[in-house]
Amino acid sequence: MPSEEELYQEHILDHYEDPFHRGHLTSATHAHEDKNPLCGDVVRIELELNDEGKIKNVYFDGQGCVISQASASMLIEEMYGKTIDDIKAFTAEEMLALYGPRLTPNRQKCCLLSWKVLQSAVHSPVASGDEN
Amino acid sequence: MTTTPAIAIDRTALLPVALRNDFPILSEEVGDHQPLAFLDNAASTQRPRQVIDALSGVYERTYANVHRGIHTLSELSTEQYETARRSVQRLINARHLHEVIFTSGTTASINTVARSWGDANLRPGDEVLLSVMEHHSNLVPWQQTAERTGAVLRHIPLTDDGRLDMEAFERLLTERTKLVAVAAVSNTLGTINPVAEIIAKAHAAGALVLIDAAQSVPHLAVDVQALDVDFLAFSGHKMLGPSGVGVLYGKEALLDAMPPFLGGGSMINEVKLSSFTPAALPAKFEAGTPPIVPAIGMSAAIDYLQSIGLDAIHRHESELTRYAYDALSQIEGLRILGPAPEHRAGLVSFAFERIHAHEFAQVLNDQFGVAVRAGHHCTQPLHAHLGIAASTRASFYLYNTPEEVDRLIEGVLAVQRMFAPQGRQRKRRQPDE
Structure with missing residues (x-):
């Protein structure tokens, strides 16, 4: 089992306190929000995709534990500027590797919340007035 | 600091x-080689050696299915299982032994009342009074029952400090209220609810009362006759016993009038290809092979708790x-x-x-x-x-x-x-x- 020094490595706490692109995107073309009902972690991801399927911009917002929020920041930073195909090809295993420390199955759910939300977001165009 | x-x-x-x-x-x-301080007892407790020994003793010497065989081990297991029922009866001071039904836990106990009593007695517009502090196991079964029967769910609000608002309770209690189902102790707030007062007022209004006692029976002396409670539900694993066993207490007349919930072996008197007649209490509500060893373990846990x-x-x-x-x-x-x-x-x-x-x-x-x-x-x-x-x-x-x-x-x-x-x-x- 990982110790908490391992679990809460400096770069993870850095993402938690100083996240990449936390907020909202008024130009969003796609968006999705989901929660982990077991613990109440919430992540919302808003994407602006251009006609070529490239991510022009992406923001996340949410609330929850360090793992759920820091992993969202790390994922958004990783995917910024990439394509829909890159997102679809990005596996859960790669998400866990991007986060770093080994996680118990329960904490893996925290880490994979943003990954699930992003996978759904690319299939969730923002309709006029109703985005989900 | x-x-x-x-x-x-x-x-x-x-x-x-x-x-x-x-x-x-x-x-x-x-964790990181730390001595355990177990402060998660509201979720489930740990077991003393006396309970662990009782469990392994059954498996090592006396185990067989109950109420079925005439061989030695079946006789021994049956006797131990029925002794466990007597031990629960004494713990909660039930008038009759057959008012103690073994279930798989509090959730199964509440679902039994919701399905059996609820489906048979609730009509569209009837009200079931719950509270905002209830555990999901005392909310969801009633939501399902309401959907089937057309009954309406009402919820007792809380005071600012997390107690039941008893004035609101009295206002919500009307001739439409058929059942009040509340926890004796909140598993999140820790609040000890005034169940005796709730029961007296509900009865005066003509409503029955189910008490979710999962967080009270393990910690506080409970006397079902003194309370005059209609149904009481609790679990073995929150009181030093094994998981997989719980109890539904119900007043004899109510349980007698209720249709069986789960159908199968043990709960029948006679079965024909297209019909059956149910067994008498408590077997009527104990379909299938019951939690034999967990019930015996629960009895050992009760002995331990009572010794302290x-x-x-x-x-x-x-x-x-x-x-x-x-x-x-x-x-x-x-x-x-x-x-x-x-x-x-x-x-x-x-x-x-x-x-x-x-x-x-x-x-x-x-x-x-x-x-x-x-x-x-x-x-x-x-x-x-x-x-x-x-x-x-x-x-x-x-x-x-x-x-x-x-x-x-x-x-x-x-x-x-x-x-x-x-x-x-x-x-x-x-x-x-």
Whole structure:
């Protein structure tokens, strides 16, 4: 089992306190929000995709534990500027590797919340007035 | 770190620490090689050697299916299983032995009433009165019953300090109310609800009462005849017994009038290809092979609890809870959920605005060996009412000590330091940020 020094490595706490692109995107073309009902972690991801399927911009917002929020920041930073195909090809295993420390199955759910939300977001165009 | 005034503990109210030796698991280490401080007893408790020995004794010497064979082992198992029923009967002071139904747990007990009594008795427009602090197991079965029957669910609101609003209760109690179903003790707030008053008022209004006693029977003496309660549900694993067994107590006349819920073996008198006649109580509600060994283990747990005395256990938990409550109250920014110690049973839940409950549970475990629950504790509507997504809960039992509470407090303070804003900056990867 990982110790908490391992679990809460400096770069993870850095993402938690100083996240990449936390907020909202008024130009969003796609968006999705989901929660982990077991613990109440919430992540919302808003994407602006251009006609070529490239991510022009992406923001996340949410609330929850360090793992759920820091992993969202790390994922958004990783995917910024990439394509829909890159997102679809990005596996859960790669998400866990991007986060770093080994996680118990329960904490893996925290880490994979943003990954699930992003996978759904690319299939969730923002309709006029109703985005989900 | 600021120094806080020391909080006194009345050691004369506590049980002897030596009883911890009865619980082998309490010498385990968890997390980063820390001695275990098990403060998750509201979720499930640990077992003393006496219960573990009773369980293995059955498997080693007397086990067979009950009520079926005429061979020696079936006779022995049947006798032990029925002795366990008598032990539960004495614990809650049921008038009749057959008013004690073994189920798989509190959830199954409540579902049995919701399905059997609910479907047979509730009509469109009838009301079932619950409360905002209920565990999901005393909400969802009634939502399902309401959907099937057209009955309407009402919820007793809470006071600001997390107790049932008894004035609102009296207003909500009308001639339409057919059942009041509430917890004796909230598993999240720790609130001890005034069940005797609730039962008396509900009966005066012509309603029946189901008490979810999962958090009360293990900790407080309960007398179903003195309370005049109609249905009572509780679990073995929250009172030093095994998981997989629970009890539904119901008044004889009510259980007799109810149709069986689960159909199968044991619950029948006679079966033909297209029809059956149900067995008498308690078999009528015990379809299939019952939780034989868990029930016998639960009986050993009851013996153990009674050898110490539920009043002494309650005194011990109350003192630990007051001690923890007072210490947590001194921590700035920490919000304790629920009422003052004199209104609560042996647990304290808290939330901290900036730090998620997961962080408390993780660091408390890894660095301090303290096992607590983090999340919504199966009370999502209550957490929504409180305006929080999750909380951290420390819940006590007879084997916990003030030193374990000290480690809890030390851990909470460490978590606050660890996750305090420190002006950290992420290493920049993107040039255009």
